[in-house]
Every structure is written in C-alpha cells, then in structure tokens.
Amino acid sequence: MTDRQQFSLIWLAVLSMVAMVVADTLTYKLFTLFGLVLSVSLVVFPITYCISDVVVEVYGQRVAMMLMAATLVGDLLFDGSLSFSSLYSSAANTQAFSHAYYTVLHPLWRVFTGNIIALIAGFVINISLMDKLRRHAHFKSFIARSIFSTFCGELVFTSIGYCIWFYHKRSDLQIAFMIAGSMGFKVVFASVMALPASAIARWVASGELSIQRPD
Numbered sequence: 179m180t181d182r183q184q185f186s187l188i189w190l191a192v193l194s195m196v197a198m199v200v201a202d203t204l205t206y207k208l209f210t211l212f213g214l215v216l217s218v219s220l221v222v223f224p225i226t227y228c229i230s231d232v233v234v235e236v237y238g239q240r241v242a243m244m245l246m247a248a249t250l251v252g253d254l255l256f257d258g259s260l261s262f263s264s265l266y267s268s269a270a271n272t273q274a275f276s277h278a279y280y281t282v283l284h285p286l287w288r289v290f291t292g293n294i295i296a297l298i299a300g301f302v303i304n305i306s307l308m309d310k311l312r313r314h315a316h317f318k319s320f321i322a323r324s325i326f327s328t329f330c331g332e333l334v335f336t337s338i339g340y341c342i343w344f345y346h347k348r349s350d351l352q353i354a355f356m357i358a359g360s361m362g363f364k365v366v367f368a369s370v371m372a373l374p375a376s377a378i379a380r381w382v383a384s385g386e387l388s389i390q391r392p393d
Contacts, residue, residue, distance in 0.1 A: 182381075182382060183236060183237070183382055183383070186236075186382040187233070187237065187241070190229050190232065190233060190245075191245055191248065191249075193225070193229060194225075194226050194229045194230075194245060194249050195248075195249055195252045195253075197222050197223065197225040197226050197229075198223070198226055198249050198252070198253050198293075199252075199253065199256050200219075200222045201219040201222045201223035201226075202219070202253065202256070202293065204217065204218040204219040204221075204222060207219070211359065211363075212359075214355055214356070214358075214359035215348075215352065215355070215356055215359075216356060216359050216360055216363065217340075217356070217360065220336075220360045220363055220364060220367075221367075224328070224332065224364050224367045224368060224371065225371075226249070227304055227328045227331060227332060227368070228324070228328070228368075228371045228372075228375045229245075230242055230245070230246070230301060230304055230305060230308070230331075231304075231308055231320075231323070231324040231327065231328065231372075231375055231379075232375055232378055232379045232382065233245055234305055234308040234309050234312065235308070235312065235320060235379040235383070236379055236382050236383045238309070239305055239306070239308075239309040242305045242308075242309075243302075243305060246297070246298075246301045246302075246305065249297075250293075250294065250297060250298075253293060254294075291342060292338070292339045292342035292343045293339065295338055295339075295342065296334070296335045296336075296338040296339035296342070297335065299334050299335065299338055300331040300332065300334045300335025300336075300338070301331060301335075303327075303330050303331045303334050304327050304328060304330065304331025304332075305327075305331075307323075307326070307327035307330055307331070308323055308324070308327040311323040311326070311327065320372070320375075320376040320379060321372040321373060321376050324368065324371075324372040324375055324376070325365075325368050325369055325372050328364075328368040328372075329361075329364075329365060329368060332361065332364045332368070333361060336357050336360050336361055336364070337357055340353050340356055340357050340360070341353060344356065
C-alpha cells in the first residue's frame with residue numbers, strides 16, 4: 179500500500195464516520211419535496227456508499243468490510259456516550275432539558291437499532307456487489323458499478339431503516355411513499371456522485387503522497 183493510499187484511507191474513514199453521525203441526528207428532521215415527506219438524512223447518508231465504493235475499488239472487499247464495522251462501532255459509541263452524558267448533566271432534571279432530550283436525543287437509540295440492521299444488510303450487499311462486478315469482464319466502468327451497487331444497497335437499507343425508524347410514527351402508506359421518494363433522490367445522488375468518486379478512486383490508486391518520516 180502506497181503512502182497516498184494509507185493517508186487517503188484514514189480520511190475516507192473519518193469522512194464516513196462523520197457522515198454517519200450527521201445522518202443519525204438528522205433522521206427525524208423531515209422536509210416536503212413535490213408533496214413527498216423525506217428525511218434530511220438522505221442528503222448526507224449516501225456519501226457513505228460513495229466512500230464504500232471507493233474503498234472496495236482501491237483497497238478491496240476485506241478493507242471495506244472492516245471500515246463498515248468500524249463505522250458501526252463508532253456510531254454506537256457516539257449515540258451511547260451522548261445519551262448517557264446528557265442524562266447525567268447538571269441540567270438533566272429541568273423541564274426544558276427533558277423536552278429537549280426527548281425531541282433530539284431520545285430517538286437516537288431507535289435510530290441506531292435501525293442503523294445496525296439496515297447498515298449491515300445494505301452495506302454487505304453494496305460491498306459484495308461492487309467487488310463481484312469489479313471482477314466481471316462486462317462491468318469495467320466504475321461509474322456503472324457504483325450506481326448499480328449503491329442502488330441495491332440503498333434499497334435494502336432504506337426499506338429496512340424507514341420501517342424501523344418510522345414504525346408507529348407514520349402510516350404504512352406514508353412510509354412506502356417516503357421510501358419511494360428517498361430512493362428517487364438517492365438514485366440521482368448516486369449518479370451525480372459516481373463521477374467524482376471515480377476520479378477519487380483513480381487518484382488514490384495511482385502514485386504516492388510524499389510524507390516526511392523521521393530518520
């Protein structure tokens with residue numbers, strides 16, 4: 179592994195973790211687009227799939243799976259530590275804090291539960307498909323592989339995740355429309371992001387980054 183690849187892997191891992199944490203906190207922030215109610219998290223979360231595609235392309239399936247596991251562990255630590263520390267803060271017994279906690283932090287455990295199940299299923303499908311297509315003679319285009327594998331992974335993730343996150347919060351029909359609307363946006367996002375992701379993958383895979391090492 180070259181210096182550039184080692185350096186880039188660290189930043190890809192950090193960016194994946196940041197995107198995951200931000201997506202968690204935005205899950206219940208909703209907006210309406212063309213009559214569809216959507217979660218703000220769908221603007222951020224697809225970045226993790228783009229990163230996963232780059233990692234599979236450059237570092238292989240094993241490293242991508244390890245990155246997924248590390249992201250899940252970091253997500254658990256964030257959700258757990260934030261909820262735990264907030265409960266035992268000096269303001270924990272005030273009425274204002276109770277309302278704020280219930281609104282902002284209380285849903286994190288439900289979000290994380292949905293994330294664990296949906297992420298494992300979605301990422302395993304995305305990573306496995308990306309790796310298999312990479313070895314297939316008819317799928318040499320990174321952009322085509324990235325869009326297809328991301329769509330399959332996102333479809334599984336979104337279907338499982340939304341059913342868990344919004345169970346008893348939205349009707350079944352509303353959840354179905356939210357999944358459909360979210361997938362429409364994610365297909366567009368995956369198509370747009372595939373080009374820069376391809377350029378990043380080529381850049382990381384080629385050449386070395388000069389790093390000063392102590393003698």
